[in-house]
Amino acid sequence: MGLNCVGHAGIIGRSDFPLKLFSSGYGRIFDPCTAMIFDTVNLPRNDFQLALRAIEDCQEPRYQSDLDAVINAVTSRQREYIAGRVLARELLGRLGVDAQTIASGPKREPLWPKGVVGSISHNELFCAAVVAQNSVVTSVGIDIETTGRIDRQLWGHSFTEEETEHLLQLEPVAQLRQATLFFSIKEAFYKYQFPITQSWVGFRDVSVHQEDASLYRLTAQISDATLANTVLAVVESVGTDQVIALVIDESVLKAANRRD
């Protein structure tokens, strides 16, 4: 899948190179570029902005409200929080939305400007953010995970019996990746559903079913079960050891595909 390479001031090129280089040097290679993910999803850029960037390349400009929010946190937490805000603010700017403050709610949920939905994720190296006009989408959820973090001991807590059965049929390498994907999709779904339900959802309350190489459907045993029926998860590999999942309204994906 091709990736767009985007600088701070806009699109400066389009290339397949970041995927190859992701595995061999991360941050420096991405400076000053941002890998645009999910190119094939074909979301309308006027309404959606989505990006992945190395945390180290995403530390400026800092806003006092961001610093205040993590003033007592350890340095790594301060850096990931600031990176998420810096990236989200840049993406909001591309939608024409000026956000001085993107505060966190009582359950850690980002509080987006009026008329906008969004989601943030980070791991040790990267942060990912998505923002969208809520006139075109109900909510969005994004999650990035490092492959291999979800070992067998976590399966019982994280996966349904059907998911476990599926994982057991896979070779070890595929199993590690698939377990990470299932987990990431569920976390992305949690972030999608929280602004709507304000509710906790357990990992085993949600089942993930593969539709094709990069598309997954969800079902959920939650108070608003229809919520999971109306979304799809799109996944992508980032280099050899990271996966990223986006949960989004099925209707938006279908409309995007029709534009192809």
Ligand SMILES: CC(C)(COP(=O)(O)OP(=O)(O)OC[C@H]1O[C@@H](n2cnc3c(N)ncnc32)[C@H](O)[C@@H]1OP(=O)(O)O)[C@@H](O)C(=O)NCCC(=O)NCCS
């Ligand atoms: C909240 C949770 C999903 C975050 O995932 P994570 O892998 O730990 O961390 P990530 O870096 O991917 O995401 C963290 C970001 O998620 C966002 N987030 C946190 N809580 C959120 C919530 N309740 N609603 C929406 N977004 C939330 C925040 O932006 C946060 O970053 P920030 O604090 O710097 O702003 C996870 O910690 C959790 O509690 N999971 C349990 C519930 C769950 O996932 N159930 C799955 C079945 S639906």
